[in-house]
Amino acid sequence: MDAVKEDIKMVGVTAEDGGNRVRRGRGPAVPSTVYLSLLRMYLSPPDVHCLGPIKMELTEPQANLQAALQVLELHHSKLNTTKAINLLPANTQIREIRVFLESVLEEKAQMKRCNQVLKSLLQAEFLRVQEERIFHQQVKCVITEEKTCRVCKKKIGNSAFARYPNGVVVHYFCCKDRSVCPTEQ
Numbered sequence: 001m002d003a004v005k006e007d008i009k010m011v012g013v014t015a016e017d018g019g020n021r022v023r024r025g026r027g028p029a030v031p032s033t034v035y036l037s038l039l040r041m042y043l044s045p046p047d048v049h050c051l052g053p054i055k056m057e058l059t060e061p062q063a064n065l066q067a068a069l070q071v072l073e074l075h076h077s078k079l080n081t082t083k084a085i086n087l088l089p090a091n092t093q094i095r096e097i098r099v100f101l102e103s104v105l106e107e108k109a110q111m112k113r114c115n116q117v118l119k120s121l122l123q124a125e126f127l128r129v130q131e132e133r134i135f136h137q138q139v140k141c142v143i144t145e146e147k148t149c150r151v152c153k154k155k156i157g158n159s160a161f162a163r164y165p166n167g168v169v170v171h172y173f174c175c176k177d178r179s180v181c182p183t184e185q
Ligand SMILES: [Zn+2]
Pocket: 149, 150, 151, 152, 153, 154, 170, 171, 174
């Protein structure tokens, strides 16, 4: 229970307003578990004995389903839907969580549409890169008997060689810097 209190204290959520008032500013981001903790507090309030040996007449806290439903409706996008539904009492009516469920479905549908657009864009980008790769890979490089290295001026022959993007061919050994062509230095 202490961890729950810490969660709630950290983000400044107050139990009186359904968690609607969240402190803004440079504080830490609201952890996704805080609204679940708030739901737990509403649905299964802690026992008064957890306050310690305080000699006060306190009424036993009652579950507040309406406040919990308000948290669901206001913060559906920040809650794990499955965990939130599992916290609700077994006799909760569907009509009581209709607004919450509709919001969740609408949000998921929107996310699905966004992901489909993103998928199409990534597919187009993938095809463009493939095309570029094929273009670069189809460059032919013919080493003739007369072909000489542009660094040491000796024949390339059967030695390993390197080709710069501008077509300059040098011995692999003479290629000291892959990013700078020796003829352009
Ligand atoms: Zn060379």
